[in-house]
Amino acid sequence: MTHQDPVRRRDFLKTTGVLTGLLAAGSPWALLAPSRAWAVDLAAFTSSEGEALMAMARTIAPHDKLEDAAYAIVIQAVDGEAGRDANLLKLFRDGVASLGSAFAGASETERVEWLGKIESGAFFQTMRVKTLQFLYSTPMAYAHFGYEGEAFSKGGYLYRGFNDLRWLPEVPLADSGPVPVSG
Amino acid sequence: MAGFDLNDDGVVVIIGSGAGGGTLAHELTRRGIKVVLLEAGARQSVATFTQVPGDAFVQLSWLDPRTQSGTWSVAREFPTLPSWTCKTVGGTTVHWTATTPRIREWEVRARTVYGDIPGTSLIDWPIKFAELKNYYNLAERRLGVTRRNGIPGLPASNNFKVMYAGAKKLGYKRVHTNYLAINPRARDGRGFCIQQGFCLQGCTTMAKWSTLYAEIPRAEATGNLDLRTQSMATRIEHGEDGRVNGVVYRDAQGQEQRQKARIVCVAGNAIETARLLLSSASGKFPQGLANSSDQVGRNYMHHVSAFVWGIFNQPVHFWRGAVLAGVIEDETLNEPKRGFVSGYHLELASMDLPTIPLVGLPYGWGRDFASIMEDYRNFAGMLVLGEDMPQSGNRITLDADVKDANGLPVAHVHVDDHPNDAALRKHAQDQGVKLYEALDAKRVIRGNTTPAAHNMGTARMSADPRDGVTNAWGQTHDIKNLFVSDGSVFSTSGSANPTLTIVALVLRQAEYISRQMSARAI
Numbered sequence: 212m213t214h215q216d217p218v219r220r221r222d223f224l225k226t227t228g229v230l231t232g233l234l235a236a237g238s239p240w241a242l243l244a245p246s247r248a249w250a251v252d253l254a255a256f257t258s259s260e261g262e263a264l265m266a267m268a269r270t271i272a273p274h275d276k277l278e279d280a281a282y283a284i285v286i287q288a289v290d291g292e293a294g295r296d297a298n299l300l301k302l303f304r305d306g307v308a309s310l311g312s313a314f315a316g317a318s319e320t321e322r323v324e325w326l327g328k329i330e331s332g333a334f335f336q337t338m339r340v341k342t343l344q345f346l347y348s349t350p351m352a353y354a355h356f357g358y359e360g361e362a363f364s365k366g367g368y369l370y371r372g373f374n375d376l377r378w379l380p381e382v383p384l385a386d387s388g389p390v391p392v393s394g
Numbered sequence: 395m396a397g398f399d400l401n402d403d404g405v406v407v408i409i410g411s412g413a414g415g416g417t418l419a420h421e422l423t424r425r426g427i428k429v430v431l432l433e434a435g436a437r438q439s440v441a442t443f444t445q446v447p448g449d450a451f452v453q454l455s456w457l458d459p460r461t462q463s464g465t466w467s468v469a470r471e472f473p474t475l476p477s478w479t480c481k482t483v484g485g486t487t488v489h490w491t492a493t494t495p496r497i498r499e500w501e502v503r504a505r506t507v508y509g510d511i512p513g514t515s516l517i518d519w520p521i522k523f524a525e526l527k528n529y530y531n532l533a534e535r536r537l538g539v540t541r542r543n544g545i546p547g548l549p550a551s552n553n554f555k556v557m558y559a560g561a562k563k564l565g566y567k568r569v570h571t572n573y574l575a576i577n578p579r580a581r582d583g584r585g586f587c588i589q590q591g592f593c594l595q596g597c598t599t600m601a602k603w604s605t606l607y608a609e610i611p612r613a614e615a616t617g618n619l620d621l622r623t624q625s626m627a628t629r630i631e632h633g634e635d636g637r638v639n640g641v642v643y644r645d646a647q648g649q650e651q652r653q654k655a656r657i658v659c660v661a662g663n664a665i666e667t668a669r670l671l672l673s674s675a676s677g678k679f680p681q682g683l684a685n686s687s688d689q690v691g692r693n694y695m696h697h698v699s700a701f702v703w704g705i706f707n708q709p710v711h712f713w714r715g716a717v718l719a720g721v722i723e724d725e726t727l728n729e730p731k732r733g734f735v736s737g738y739h740l741e742l743a744s745m746d747l748p749t750i751p752l753v754g755l756p757y758g759w760g761r762d763f764a765s766i767m768e769d770y771r772n773f774a775g776m777l778v779l780g781e782d783m784p785q786s787g788n789r790i791t792l793d794a795d796v797k798d799a800n801g802l803p804v805a806h807v808h809v810d811d812h813p814n815d816a817a818l819r820k821h822a823q824d825q826g827v828k829l830y831e832a833l834d835a836k837r838v839i840r841g842n843t844t845p846a847a848h849n850m851g852t853a854r855m856s857a858d859p860r861d862g863v864t865n866a867w868g869q870t871h872d873i874k875n876l877f878v879s880d881g882s883v884f885s886t887s888g889s890a891n892p893t894l895t896i897v898a899l900v901l902r903q904a905e906y907i908s909r910q911m912s913a914r915a916i
Binding site for chain 2: 326
């Protein structure tokens, strides 16, 4: 991966790797971000290790229309944890090495087959949990899956659709209760 | 708030500030009794609660290490987290879903009604339902339970509309928005439910009852409460006479302290309560405190629980609204012809996006897993909750190898499924599947059994001291001034979410302790 300007910044941050990509054209994130290009610095992993882990995360949870940036956030979080935990770093390093250099560029069918062979091991199991833990917490995932999240600042869902389902009958009042008009 | 001297031997020390300990602290202090309340966790408030699920999990959960064994699926799927409870002021009432059904009349006579089920250690409760009922009435008023005492039910959410329509197709009759300790209207100085869907992260309107803001501030206002936060009890001490006389704990600075006591009440939730009694073993009580029967830690119960998720072709947005605001009560009966004794509730359930792949869905990855997640908007959900059988070998012990940050052995949790538990779980999940299929669900998923939210039985009440640890008031058979004040005392689990029963028992216990103190009996 080639870069010009991030190099000095990476030295300053003592990073060892970087993941980069472009937000999809027309993505809501592209409208908000100053530029469609994104870069995530890695402190523990090299760029090629990061790319292999990113391919692994996409194989574990393949959502075709979910931004690469969401998966990069997963790798950034894992990188942070590995930087604080030498055992975890070794687990990931050795695991990525065992996948081989062709993994990141392989087809999904091949990646699934390779991961299936190491599925019962600690490396895959740890990466599976980390992927689920971090991926579905990203703002990109919230938007992609339609999850609206934090509710208090918007007055809860009481007047924002908690009972707006119309494809089934309404529940009789005797088995439910009145919607409060005011407290 | 009062501050009592470490050498004040007239105080009652309560360990744990949840449904049991927090309510007991209020009940004793309002009667003029001095209480030192030790809470291992920190104090949060509506200002510090977070609706970022991962952050709330770390902020509120009990995450000290524990170990596990047994055939129960949680031991494999959540090896480091047998139980999901809280370590914070207010205990598990901060993240509970506020579901407050009563135990049924026949459930307190489990041994008599179910008979001699092989492999179980069933007993009857040493308390008549008619008496328990009086305290349920008090507890329901105290908590402001919906659909009781003229308080309306919560309105129907999208998720409940699905449950209701499916339940009617199956012919179920007792289906409603549940008995909940959640205000549908502002009440008792607390706000009303604005359907946030973040019951588990701490209720920011305080619509949901919690000892954190409903009981403990009132106890503090009496001037008789000394609440010590981030204070982890490590040992209960006793004198030559065999009565307990103090509690050793680590304070917020990590310093060891020793608080003298007239009475000690343990309310650490059933795993920690058993651990503390066991780790307080001494020359006089080599098996641990109150353990001459060898029943401390045994008969651990956790309820049969499992999710069912219905995925539809249209949106449900099930995360909007109070999490457990719905129930089907038609299966809450003992009908052995179903293939098992005891009964279950089918309760509404939803789960936020970050948590559901980790906790709610069965193990998976790849395209099939991702396709389930793609339909997150279209999920409806329910939680199966049934009675589990007490077994002598399902127990909390002290781990021989693993130590906590204080160097003390952690709790080891051993759980084997009983055939009755497995049959009940299958029947209940089958009914859930049928319910969603009756509405032409696109797919139905049998979800996980999650880490136990309900922990019971590890210091159970028994008429015969050989069968349990405490009498009908939670007073230990062995030591008159040592009490257990949480779900540990349940003789059997029943099929009801336990908090209302814990509160009812503690209201009764507080009267008893107060009378016994006045009579100088303890």
